[in-house]
Amino acid sequence: MGHYHRRDKEKVCIRTRKVYDWVTRQIDVPLRSFSGDDLEMIFPTTNCQRTGTMCEFLTAQAMDPQALTIRCFLTDAAGNPIDPVVDQDALICQEITQPNGRQPVNVTLPSGEIVTLQKVKALVKGHVVVQIVSPTGTVICQSSPIPFATAQTFILCAPEGTQLNCHISFFECDTSLVCTDNFAQLDVSITLCLEVQMEADVKIEVEARFCQPREELAEAVLCPTNKFPPQCPDVFPAM
Structure with missing residues (x-):
């Protein structure tokens, strides 16, 4: 295995990101409703290949518009689906300067204590993008x-010099x-969980020891020990 320096431990100064405060909040974004011209505009004819109003188009696709599936998902500004945790x-998600x-x-x-x-x-x-899906699973219209x-106010330990780090x-x-x-x-409701941290780069002194690479472990090779098929002693060569 690797070897440590002569001194097992010593004080070192490192630069790291310190979290001063951290909270999580569930947020219900105010309901967005679209009707009249607004409803027609968010479903352009190029996305739906329709004539007439949205409801006329949907009725032509399915006798009962309620039989259609409506789904909604997070996207970027161009309408590409994204994962809020990854992308x-x-x-x-930024601080509003006061x-x-x-x-x-x-x-x-x-x-x-105060x-x-x-x-x-x-x-x-x-x-977000809204898709309307036919009973057979085909996307017939996309917004x-x-x-x-949404703007949120938090009470945090946030002294001067700290920065807001938030994500969904x-x-x-x-x-x-x-x-x-x-x-x-059309009504669109959004619920999200917002994690908010106040952070700053700091230099701290810690007691530590330097480490070295360990020795590489060779991959174990299992060689077969039984090279021959099982025998039949009752019939050969006993007979």
Whole structure:
């Protein structure tokens, strides 16, 4: 195995990212509803190859529009599906700068102690796409990317010099389309979990020891020990 330096441990100075505070919040984005001209605009004819209104088109596709499946998913600004956990760059999640900086807020802890924290505002923006799927599973219509946004206020340990790091750890989009003789409306509801951290680069002293590469382990080779098939002693060569 590898060998350590003569001194087992020594104090070293390292640069690392320190988390000053960390919270998670479930957020219900305000419901977005589309009707009239707005409903027609988010489903362009190039995406649906339709004539007439959306409800006329859907009725022509299925006698009962309620038999159609409507699904909604997160996308980038161009309408490409994204995974919010993996493709964080496709979303905007940033601090909203306040004119007088982060305002101090006195908070009473469960122990009764009063501490001073800071008010931090975060902005989350992204896009979703709505697809209408036939009973046979064929996408018959797809919307243009629909923008959404939410602004949230957090009370955090956020002293001057710390930066906001936020990302979405869960995302769910639900849709409902109503088509009647006198009424047509699409509702889009979004629920997400927002993780917010206040961070800063710091230099800390730790007691550690330097390590060396270990010796490489050779792959074990199992050689067969039984080279011959099993014998039949009852019949040969006993007979």
